Amino acid sequence: MTARERAAEVAGQVLDPEMPMLTLADLGVLRDVDVEHEAGGDEVIVASITPTYTGCPAMATMRDDLVHRLNDAGFPRVEVRVVLDPPWSSDWISERGRSALREAGLSAPGPAHRPDGPVALNLGPTRHAPPCPRCGSTATRVTSEFSGTACKALYRCTDCLEPFEHVKEI
Structure with missing residues (x-):
């Protein structure tokens, strides 16, 4: 080696x-x-x-x-x-990493959807429903845009009523 x-x-x-x-x-x-x-x-x-x-x-x-x-x-x-260029993307999290997040009770981020061209500005609310890492339901709602760290948000599943952290798509 x-x-x-x-x-x-x-x-x-x-x-x-x-x-x-x-x-x-x-x-x-x-x-x-x-x-x-x-x-x-x-x-x-x-x-x-x-x-x-x-x-x-x-x-x-x-x-x-x-x-x-x-x-x-x-x-x-x-x-x-x-190294700042290209900027980090949550798309770079490995499959093993996504599994480890779910096993720890965190919701893994979905695709970041970074366009190659200009980014459209949308000032309206964005509905994001990450699946609950405990029961898999997408009947979830945001409780706080910030959780234990700035890169995570706090959600609650409306089916099983459990709170969970979601790693934000960046």
Whole structure:
């Protein structure tokens, strides 16, 4: 196994600090892991990550966790780069990640529907009915646009009456 493959394997196991049922790889935040060589021949592991949204407070913890895990795995030189283009999309969450969200009682996001051209402005209310992760019903309603983190909303199922968090489509 090459140094890049080993580093990618280690980085791919780092957990998201806000949703620890997901790895950074499953969340789609971990974009790339590479090995660069400095002039003296030293290897530097470079991990690239993208925030789920501008100002995400978990970015510093993600960076620190990546550095610590890679250092502990025997990689003394680690650099974490933040990549903003293209912006993160909830479409990047892996199928394993979506399953892990549902198993943890969270509603996984649907397709983000990002157009290639200009984004139409709609000031009217948007009806979104994510399925209840407990009973599967789409008879749900939003309780709060914000939940434990800014990237989740709080919903309630009107069939089973259970509250649940929904990871927003971005």
